[in-house]
Amino acid sequence: MTRGPAARLEGLGTTIFAEMSRRAVETGSVNLGQGFPEVDGPERIRELAVEAIRSGRNQYPPGGGVPELRRAVADHQRRLYGLEVDPVAGVTVTTGATEAVASTLLGLVDPGDEVVVLEPYYDSYVAMLQMAGAVRRPVTLRAPDFRLPIDELWAAVTDRTTTILLNSPHNPTGTVLTRDELQVVAELAVEHDLLVISDEVYEHLTFDVPHVPIATLPGMAERTVTISSGGKSFSLTGWKVGWASGPAELVAAVTGVKQFLTYQGGAPFQPAIATALDEAESITGPLREELRARRDQLCDGLAAIGLDVFRPDGTYFATTDVRPLGFDDGLDFCLALPERCGVVAIPHQVFHDDLEAGRPLVRWAFCKTEAVLAQALERLATLA
Numbered sequence: 080m081t082r083g084p085a086a087r088l089e090g091l092g093t094t095i096f097a098e099m100s101r102r103a104v105e106t107g108s109v110n111l112g113q114g115f116p117e118v119d120g121p122e123r124i125r126e127l128a129v130e131a132i133r134s135g136r137n138q139y140p141p142g143g144g145v146p147e148l149r150r151a152v153a154d155h156q157r158r159l160y161g162l163e164v165d166p167v168a169g170v171t172v173t174t175g176a177t178e179a180v181a182s183t184l185l186g187l188v189d190p191g192d193e194v195v196v197l198e199p200y201y202d203s204y205v206a207m208l209q210m211a212g213a214v215r216r217p218v219t220l221r222a223p224d225f226r227l228p229i230d231e232l233w234a235a236v237t238d239r240t241t242t243i244l245l246n247s248p249h250n251p252t253g254t255v256l257t258r259d260e261l262q263v264v265a266e267l268a269v270e271h272d273l274l275v276i277s278d279e280v281y282e283h284l285t286f287d288v289p290h291v292p293i294a295t296l297p298g299m300a301e302r303t304v305t306i307s308s309g310g311k312s313f314s315l316t317g318w319k320v321g322w323a324s325g326p327a328e329l330v331a332a333v334t335g336v337k338q339f340l341t342y343q344g345g346a347p348f349q350p351a352i353a354t355a356l357d358e359a360e361s362i363t364g365p366l367r368e369e370l371r372a373r374r375d376q377l378c379d380g381l382a383a384i385g386l387d388v389f390r391p392d393g394t395y396f397a398t399t400d401v402r403p404l405g406f407d408d409g410l411d412f413c414l415a416l417p418e419r420c421g422v423v424a425i426p427h428q429v430f431h432d433d434l435e436a437g438r439p440l441v442r443w444a445f446c447k448t449e450a451v452l453a454q455a456l457e458r459l460a461t462l463a
């Protein structure tokens with residue numbers, strides 16, 4: 080018999096990412112499912128972690144993370160966005176953005192609170208909102224353009240709403256919210272006195288459009304917890320170094336939970352990520368250029384096969400509608416794909432409450448080499 084929180088989680092099973100990566104290995108498929116880069120981040124940064132291990136940085140870091148990483152996060156926020164964050168009280172280091180999301184929701188959302196959240200959701204949001212006992216109020220980004228539906232956003236807020244959980248650049252659609260869209264979210268948050276939790280893990284991965292942190296808008300810094308991580312920006316997803324930053328009293332609540340989830344981890348990785356953040360512009364510039372080329376390669380190739388393609392402004396995911404190839408259902412399509420032609424992709428519908436909105440949509444990761452994408456496209460051409 081399942082009891083307690085586990086009972087509430089029953090039915091979620093394994094994550095779609097873990098399951099599809101397992102199938103990719105099992106079938107020898109090209110894995111365009113789970114979003115992890117094929118090429119590791121800069122060697123210099125990896126060497127710094129090796130040196131940190133050799134020089135004895137192997138015991139628990141201090142409660143909020145190593146001082147140089149907290150300083151680097153604060154510097155990064157000031158240098159790139161003009162945001163003033165206290166490097167001690169305003170930053171807490173977490174085990175990836177995943178733990179920052181978990182700690183922020185558990186620390187700042189009470190059972191019964193309504194949380195407005197963009198749908199399709201990143202998968203951990205649903206699980207963590209359930210663990211926090213919160214009620215999710217989805218606002219759906221819909222094909223073909225996946226823009227923020229302003230009227231639906233306003234309509235989603237009730238007198239029980241306490242929080243907006245935002246994600247821009249958005250996984251899985253690749254939408255990057257514009258300053259005007261964020262301004263509407265900010266007005267709503269100020270008018271209803273809402274907390275905003277802003278997941279910005281793809282902040283450096285935008286193509287020709289700026290990333291605007293919502294904390295930079297008037298009235299928002301004092302009510303926003305901003306979350307990011309080194310995984311996507313520096314192609315080091317397995318290091319799991321993330322952080323939350325914002326006002327001291329909000330960050331204290333995040334740290335309060337985080338210390339009982341893992342306490343602290345990744346001691347030798349934290350100083351290396353601090354250096355990567357100090358050099359963020361020179362590391363992410365070339366990465367962005369490479370990803371833009373891979374985005375175009377994949378999108379052009381998928382379109383040539385006959386799929387309807389939505390070219391993203393950010394992240395490393397492109398979305399297609401699979402109906403032009405005669406499939407109605409993206410989940411069925413993705414389950415058949417490894418056996419049928421040796422490629423793995425992710426169905427949008429698993430990130431939806433509104434199943435119909437996501438049913439025919441499939442997400443493809445393009446953080447792969449040119450040769451691997453070419454191989455995937457060659458295999459997919461057999462579908463047409």
Ligand code: PMP
Pocket residue numbers: 114174175176177178201246249250278280307308309310316319320321
């Ligand atoms: N938020 C979003 C939107 C993500 O896509 C991811 C991971 N891909 C995370 C959070 C988790 O990041 P991390 O790997 O640093 O835990």
Ligand code: GLN
Pocket residue numbers: 094096097112113114115250
């Ligand atoms: N964020 C990655 C993705 O969207 C997956 C991370 C995970 O497996 N939890 O593909």
